[in-house]
Amino acid sequence: MSEPDSDTLDPTSLRTPIVAVLGHVDHGKTSLLDKIRGSAVIEGEAGAITQHIGATAVPLDIISSIAGDLVDPEDFDLPGLLFIDTPGHHSFTTLRSRGGALADIAILVVDVNDGFQPQTLEALDILKRSQTPFIVAANKIDTVPGWDPNEDTPINATYDDQTDRVSSRLDESLYEIIGNLSDEGFSADLYWRVQNFQRNVGVVPVSAMTGEGVPDLLAVMMGLSQRYMKEEMEIDVAGPGVGTVLEVKEEKGFGTTIDTVLYDGTIRADDTLVVGGMNDPIVTEVRALLQPRPLAEIRTESRFEKVDEVGAAAGIKVAAPELADAMAGAPVRVVRDRDLEAVITEVRAELADIAVDTEEQGVVVKADTLGSLEAMADALEEAELPIVRAEVGDVAPRDVSVASTAEDPKQQVILGFNVDVLDDAHQRAETDDVRIFADEVIYQLIEEYEEFVEELERAQQDTILENIVRPARFRILPDHTFRQNDPAVVGVEVNSGTIQNNTNVVKYENNEPERVGQIKGIQEQGEDVDEARAGNRVSVAIDGPTVGRQIEEDDELWTQIPEKHAKILEQELASEIPGDELEALNMYLDKQRSRDPFWGK
Numbered sequence: 001m002s003e004p005d006s007d008t009l010d011p012t013s014l015r016t017p018i019v020a021v022l023g024h025v026d027h028g029k030t031s032l033l034d035k036i037r038g039s040a041v042i043e044g045e046a047g048a049i050t051q052h053i054g055a056t057a058v059p060l061d062i063i064s065s066i067a068g069d070l071v072d073p074e075d076f077d078l079p080g081l082l083f084i085d086t087p088g089h090h091s092f093t094t095l096r097s098r099g100g101a102l103a104d105i106a107i108l109v110v111d112v113n114d115g116f117q118p119q120t121l122e123a124l125d126i127l128k129r130s131q132t133p134f135i136v137a138a139n140k141i142d143t144v145p146g147w148d149p150n151e152d153t154p155i156n157a158t159y160d161d162q163t164d165r166v167s168s169r170l171d172e173s174l175y176e177i178i179g180n181l182s183d184e185g186f187s188a189d190l191y192w193r194v195q196n197f198q199r200n201v202g203v204v205p206v207s208a209m210t211g212e213g214v215p216d217l218l219a220v221m222m223g224l225s226q227r228y229m230k231e232e233m234e235i236d237v238a239g240p241g242v243g244t245v246l247e248v249k250e251e252k253g254f255g256t257t258i259d260t261v262l263y264d265g266t267i268r269a270d271d272t273l274v275v276g277g278m279n280d281p282i283v284t285e286v287r288a289l290l291q292p293r294p295l296a297e298i299r300t301e302s303r304f305e306k307v308d309e310v311g312a313a314a315g316i317k318v319a320a321p322e323l324a325d326a327m328a329g330a331p332v333r334v335v336r337d338r339d340l341e342a343v344i345t346e347v348r349a350e351l352a353d354i355a356v357d358t359e360e361q362g363v364v365v366k367a368d369t370l371g372s373l374e375a376m377a378d379a380l381e382e383a384e385l386p387i388v389r390a391e392v393g394d395v396a397p398r399d400v401s402v403a404s405t406a407e408d409p410k411q412q413v414i415l416g417f418n419v420d421v422l423d424d425a426h427q428r429a430e431t432d433d434v435r436i437f438a439d440e441v442i443y444q445l446i447e448e449y450e451e452f453v454e455e456l457e458r459a460q461q462d463t464i465l466e467n468i469v470r471p472a473r474f475r476i477l478p479d480h481t482f483r484q485n486d487p488a489v490v491g492v493e494v495n496s497g498t499i500q501n502n503t504n505v506v507k508y509e510n511n512e513p514e515r516v517g518q519i520k521g522i523q524e525q526g527e528d529v530d531e532a533r534a535g536n537r538v539s540v541a542i543d544g545p546t547v548g549r550q551i552e553e554d555d556e557l558w559t560q561i562p563e564k565h566a567k568i569l570e571q572e573l574a575s576e577i578p579g580d581e582l583e584a585l586n587m588y589l590d591k592q593r594s595r596d597p598f599w600g601k
């Protein structure tokens with residue numbers, strides 16, 4: 001799959017591609033990384049794989065010994081792969097670099113039994129948007145019933161070893177995944193059938209448990225990087241470092257530190273840095289560069305060991321003053337011998353590029369990182385939902401204050417993606433009548449919100465309907481006068497619409513409406529009721545008229561609808577009320593408008 005490169009590039013000028021592993025919870029991201037790390041430790045000389053902060057570097061020679069015949073180190077000049085090992089799209093969304101995703105390449109892990117799940121779809125969405133090349137690891141093939149495991153072998157060897165029944169069961173699951181990918185707009189196939197990995201997504205069957213297929217996975221990743229990404233890997237190794245904040249963490253003895261993925265140049269222990277902050281770029285001096293201490297050496301003091309310099313690509317913890325306002329996902333730049341103001345301008349520009357557009361009115365959005373905030377903003381834009389404030393961080397009482405000022409109850413809302421809701425924010429939200437939605441899947445968050453809006457709209461319409469006089473046309477039945485007057489009690493049949501207690505009743509004489517009285521009681525089969533619907537026969541007490549004078553048996557009567565109510569009914573509620581009620585309304589409007597064409601308009 002890979003080709004020897006004829007360019008005579010100094011290999012030291014090519015950095016390690018950065019790999020992100022993402023997928024639905026429990027599909028095996030951690031296990032897969034553990035397996036790769038474990039195999040690397042077994043295969044390699046001690047110390048050949050290096051544990052970084054938030055990442056593991058696996059050098060080419062180790063990849064080649066794990067992958068066996070599938071990777072000939074002679075074919076490659078990239079130094080290996082750097083796996084970001086805080087797995088999940090949660091961290092992946094953080095991983096932004098100038099103008100794109102920080103991860104150069106990604107592995108989307110899908111459980112062959114479980115198939116596509118919400119976070120799988122979300123991960124795909126993020127991959128699509130950031131245009132990150134990826135392959136799919138169809139994981140847990142060892143769980144196919146009847147599977148005969150062959151530890152750590154390439155897929156074709158173990159596949160040939162299975163019975164026809166077992167291999168066709170695996171095929172079925174794999175084709176389902178390929179079908180799902182195609183539904184999402186990705187043309188995909190089993191990786192050995194893929195000719196052009198830029199156009200097609202390769203699916204690699206693996207087991208993070210038995211290691212089957214892991215050689216293939218590493219070979220495909222390596223080949224893909226070498227073939228399509230080599231140019232992007234050419235960096236100025238000794239230049240001033242550029243990176244992205246992965247996490248902001250308090251560390252005993254060091255104060256606030258930033259776990260940083262460096263993707264260009266170097267950071268030195270005496271460098272000045274500019275870091276993206278909540279408000280403005282932070283200018284600070286490195287106090288210490290920290291890497292995890294190898295397990296054997298953890299004795300007393302710190303889990304970390306200080307280093308003088310690191311070069312891209314690497315994960316490093318930076319201890320420095322003034323970092324409290326640093327944000328996950330924000331840029332980090334080394335100043336070194338450049339003009340400080342120029343570097344601040346660069347960082348500011350990068351931040352502006354990620355910044356979310358806000359409006360005068362809208363919902364409050366909180367997310368764990370700048371990248372996830374951006375992903376949220378994109379999704380909300382698609383859902384045509386304006387944002388009044390978008391910030392990195394947990395949901396705090398002051399967010400509730402902002403949300404409570406929204407004019408529209410639908411916007412008295414906070415949407416939190418991958419964040420915690422502080423206790424006092426919960427309390428405040430209850431008193432201020434602000435709704436907080438928190439979830440780890442963006443589209444579920446939006447769905448929950450949309451359900452809330454629907455509910456709210458239904459409730460609003462219900463209250464409007466409750467306060468509005470409902471149209472009704474009804475007829476006094478012959479021989480059904482139970483009382484002549486004070487009040488008149490007659491049997492009626494509702495022809496269309498709904499009659500309700502306490503509504504006024506009119507009758508039309510030569511198209512002139514005449515108010516005859518007010519309904520003061522409705523009984524259905526001897527029981528008091530509040531309303532009667534079309535088709536019902538009930539007796540009504542009408543305060544005002546006398547049967548035989550203002551009203552007669554067989555008269556057609558109407559509930560009297562105030563003009564304002566008629567207007568709301570016709571213009572806003574026409575689709576909410578039952579068809580027969582709409583019919584009564586239209587007949588009523590026709591009668592009124594035959595006298596005044598603009599009535600109720």
Ligand code: GDP
Nearest residue numbers: 025026027028029030031139140143207208209
């Ligand atoms: P994550 O949430 O994606 O990081 O998933 P984990 O790596 O924690 O795996 C979830 C569960 O699936 C764990 O119990 C793993 O032991 C199990 N698991 C992961 N990969 C495999 C596999 O290839 N085969 C089997 N049988 N189990 C697996």
